[in-house]
């Protein structure tokens with residue numbers, strides 16, 4: 793999990809750097825569009841999407857398949873967690889099992 797986060801951060805850094813170099817190499821010559829015209833709305837859009845998704849997910853409760861513990865995931869964890877369908881990858885706060893947890897039926901009401 794930690795390695796993936798580092799990879800993701802590196803990717804974001806490269807993207808940010810390449811956006812800056814776009815401004816120097818192309819935009820100043822042929823286009824009059826500063827890099828932030830593209831980057832800022834994209835960043836805002838992503839931030840909103842992540843926040844909304846995180847809020848929705850952290851309101852749901854998940855069930856640990858090993859010990860049956862029902863828990864609400866932390867907002868930041870919910871935002872960054874991997875998922876397959878409605879199953880999400882969390883660490884159980886009770887037994888510490890790391891794996892995919894199903895949405896609790898109680899939270900679907």
Ligand SMILES: [Zn+2]
Nearest residue numbers: 856859884887
């Ligand atoms: Zn558990």
